[in-house]
Amino acid sequence: MRAAIAFTDLVTATPFFPQDALHLAFDVGRRNCVRRHFGGQGRDPEMPCLMPAMTCEVMAWTCARAVGSSMRPLITIALLLVGIIHLLPLAGVMGATRLTGLYGIVIEEPNLEILMRHRAVLFGLLGAFFCYAAFQPQQQALALVAGFVSVGSFLLLSWMVDGSNAELSRVFVADVFALALLVAGGAAFLCSRNTV
Incomplete structure (x- = not known):
């Protein structure tokens, strides 16, 4: 889980990312995942843990960018x-x-x-x-x-x-x-x- 969060922080820091929308989505998903897996109050029960799916999509998108650039x-x-x-x-x-x-x-x-x-x-x-x-x-x-x-x-x-x-x-x-x-x-x- 910590690796997924670290990867998300790294990728969203890259200059070619659409910063506003993705930062908001990742921050919401990350907070819910942390609360779900490590405890804590205030987790929205209707908000799913978005981190694994979003991390996979980010990895695929980043690889596609690399292929296109090559x-x-x-x-x-x-x-x-x-x-x-x-x-x-x-x-x-x-x-x-x-x-x-x-x-x-x-x-x-x-x-x-x-x-x-x-x-x-x-x-x-x-x-x-x-x-x-x-x-x-x-x-x-x-x-x-x-x-x-x-x-x-x-x-x-x-x-x-x-x-x-x-x-x-x-x-x-x-x-x-x-x-x-x-x-x-x-x-x-x-x-x-x-x-x-």
């Missing part, structure tokens, strides 16, 4: 790596020669060069957002959805169109790796939401 680094790592993968095409903004090195295609038409260089800028913005969201939990859901759309659409198009060159095949492999990271990060995100 998932967050995985989300951060996944989004950071996906962000780095999306930042690599940013080098294409340097010009047609760099685009040829990235994708193995010769870009001689000026309009196509403009479009491809602008595409590189968009990839840079998306990659920067992933890296930012890795450290901003409130943005991680949006980042994961954006990542699935970006990576999934490229993989689908690559599967639908035959005849890609060696450079695009490397991009395909990189996006498969990014998809695996997003799946792991998404699973960790859902787990952290369900356990907190």
Whole structure:
């Protein structure tokens, strides 16, 4: 009994606890338990001994918090790596020669060069957002959805169109790796939401 009371005092002292409601409930239950088990006057006969059940619930809640917290680094790592993968095409903004090195295609038409260089800028913005969201939990859901759309659409198009060159095949492999990271990060995100 003394151990249960000590554990309750320790847990309710933690900064992330909803202090007002839980302190009141634990204090009422603790007083009744002490009076029941150790004697004393003034125990409410209609008030049950709440300590064992409440202690179990507190332990389960605390463990859930620990599990949820342990998932967050995985989300951060996944989004950071996906962000780095999306930042690599940013080098294409340097010009047609760099685009040829990235994708193995010769870009001689000026309009196509403009479009491809602008595409590189968009990839840079998306990659920067992933890296930012890795450290901003409130943005991680949006980042994961954006990542699935970006990576999934490229993989689908690559599967639908035959005849890609060696450079695009490397991009395909990189996006498969990014998809695996997003799946792991998404699973960790859902787990952290369900356990907190």
